[in-house]
Amino acid sequence: MEPFAERVLEVVERIPPGMVMSYGDIAEYVGEGGPRQVGKVMSTWGGGVPWWRVVHADGTAAGGLLDRAMAHWLEEGTVVRGERVDMRRARWDGATRSADFQQRR
DNA sequence: ATAATGACGTCGG
DNA sequence: TCCGACGCCATTA
Numbered sequence: 001m002e003p004f005a006e007r008v009l010e011v012v013e014r015i016p017p018g019m020v021m022s023y024g025d026i027a028e029y030v031g032e033g034g035p036r037q038v039g040k041v042m043s044t045w046g047g048g049v050p051w052w053r054v055v056h057a058d059g060t061a062a063g064g065l066l067d068r069a070m071a072h073w074l075e076e077g078t079v080v081r082g083e084r085v086d087m088r089r090a091r092w093d094g095a096t097r098s099a100d101f102q103q104r105r
Numbered sequence: 106a107t108a109a110t111g112a113c114g115t116c117g118g
Numbered sequence: 119t120c121c122g123a124c125g126c127c128a129t130t131a
Contacts, residue, residue, distance in 0.1 A: 036111065036112095037113095041112090042112050051112080056112085056113065057113075062112040062113095
């Protein structure tokens with residue numbers, strides 16, 4: 001397990017319920033690698049973390065896990081628009097504390 | 106050494 | 119909005 005992978009997983013675990021982060025966001029947040037590298041980490045060791053809080057930049061689900069991801073989103077109260085997460089409101093910047101603290105216009 | 110691949114992202118059509 | 123073409127970058131063939 002590389003330190004990069006550990007940092008990625010750590011960030012994912014810190015994403016509060018009802019919030020999500022894109023692969024690119026995470027890559028930028030940890031300050032190394034890129035979206036694809038993050039994707040690699042998630043496909044390999046993502047099973048032990050709330051992977052459904054990691055989505056594509058456009059808010060669509062990762063992998064072919066739409067069904068399961070959707071279930072979790074609804075359960076956590078993630079803001080969803082059709083088949084995708086509403087990034088404008090559910091996107092986590094890594095600073096704010098909780099989901100229901102968001103205002104967004 | 107070269108090409109293909111992948112839980113991605115952005116741009117054009 | 120949907121989709122294909124490209125760009126990216128590390129890994130694998």
